[in-house]
Amino acid sequence: MTRSSVRGEVPAAEDTMSLAPRDQDQDQDQDQEGDQDAPAGQGRGGGGRGETGPGGDRPRRRRRVLRWSAMVLAVAILGTAGAGYLYYRHLNGNIKKDDLNIGDEKDRAAKPTANAAGQTPLNILLLGSDARNSKENQKLGGAKDTYNTAPRADVQMLLHLSADRTNMSVVSMPRDTLVDIPECTDPDSGKVYGALTRAMTNDSLGRGGPGCTVATWEKLTDIHIDHFMMIDFAGVVSMADAIGGVPVCVDANVHSHTSTGHGSGLKLEKGTTYIKGEQALQWLRTRYGFEDNTDIARARAQHQYMNAMVRELRENATLSSPNKLRKLAETATEALTVDDGLGTVAKLYDLSKELKKVPTKRITMTTMPWQYSASDSGRVVPRPGDAAKLFRLIREDIALDGKDKKKSAKDEKSSDPAAADDEIAVQVRNGTRTDTEASVGGRASEIARLLAGKGFTQAAADASVNAGEDTTVIRYPSADLEGDAQRVAEALGIPLSSVEKSTDVSGVTLVVGADWRAGTKYTAGQDDDSIPDTAQAINGSDKKQCMHVNPDYTW
Structure with missing residues (x-):
């Protein structure tokens, strides 16, 4: 088989390497940019390794994340719809599986109540890891000194599909967010990891697997998560190639590179460019060069990429080609690690049909409202009030684009009579x-x-x-x-x-709570259902999105 050329050799879609079992299947980006990143402890965006969690202090470059991988997870499912049952058994064998939630079962968030039509929403946690334990992903990501070390869940996005399948919301969490991680039990070894307070959210993946990250999200948001999906690095290259590239936009010439070695290497001219292969990886890793050189700006660039990729998968006529669909199916299934509930092509195909019911104009991409931590330099925490509101809107299945014909269901009075x-x-x-x-x-x-x-x-x-x-x-x-x-x-x-x-x-x-710090009349909870401005919402059909280039990185 031949391979396309991306920094040496990158597998073509039908030749992507299968990954080993869970402890060896999370081979994802620590970011080419991360290999050249700033020293640990320098600023928020770098995300040094000096945080609580297994593995102790490590070079900051290992913190570089495949945020892009979480985005591709969603579109991977959309793209495989047409290829669903092609050589069924072969594709099933490509898919890797892991436990959904390895926290304490009694602590799980309650399942949502069905609507009048008997429909329930669907919540899927999209994950990416910064691990390096396959030759292909090691080659793409670099950082040789981090080979085969504990993975980090540096990509975390919650995809919410409404009960009536009319709209979809995606909430990403900055990788430097401090959260409480619950006790988790490794399903393979039986090792119990004790609960942590104010720990980096990406530490959760190394505490028994993706099921611990799911448990962490449920603890933080009180949102019941139905499934998780992880993808590897080579997948984003092969998928971008399979659909002929993804259009992205910059408002000035950009070169993500400095004389001290910082940057992803991305070099684009002002305007819209179709990127694939190495350029796609560079775009999704770029922090130095976009806006204020932070991971928040990088997440915004990744949202632009995901929106554009969804549109390409739906609109690009070349995907009617059976061969292209086959390659995309190969790429998606070999790249995925999922829970048992999504562990076959048939289940992924059924999910893809549900996701494709949502028009792109009803897809809303957001970032969890955040603020810098006062006690941990460079880290962030959920923004009081705004983050809780965004999570409430998801729990109550309220469309983030404000286009619901109905308001949220009124609070129901309990049938249990109150005492005096x-x-x-x-x-x-x-x-x-x-x-x-x-x-x-x-x-x-x-x-x-x-x-x-x-x-x-x-x-x-x-x-x-x-x-x-x-x-x-x-x-x-x-x-x-x-x-x-x-x-x-x-x-x-x-x-x-x-x-x-x-x-x-x-x-x-x-x-x-923090929303009632004074007075005897509670009013803070009487809120509307509009999305907080701090969620930085982007509509999926917005083709005018264009990343602002930091003036220090133009050419």
């Missing part, structure tokens, strides 16, 4: 701490007194707990207390959507 107010025991916790602001002293006691004044005489402050919550929430442990919890919410003007079942509490528990 003075019989409802309520623990009040202070959750007003954020990454940038300290807790409001005495806040739990203040709200406990407020409740007592409203007749909830058994309300009491819990001084031992001072955890941070973006939004105020009321939790209850079992169905027989749901009515009581909703009664407390009603008394305080808190929406019923903020009342949730949780095994983390032993009774009705009110956590006063």
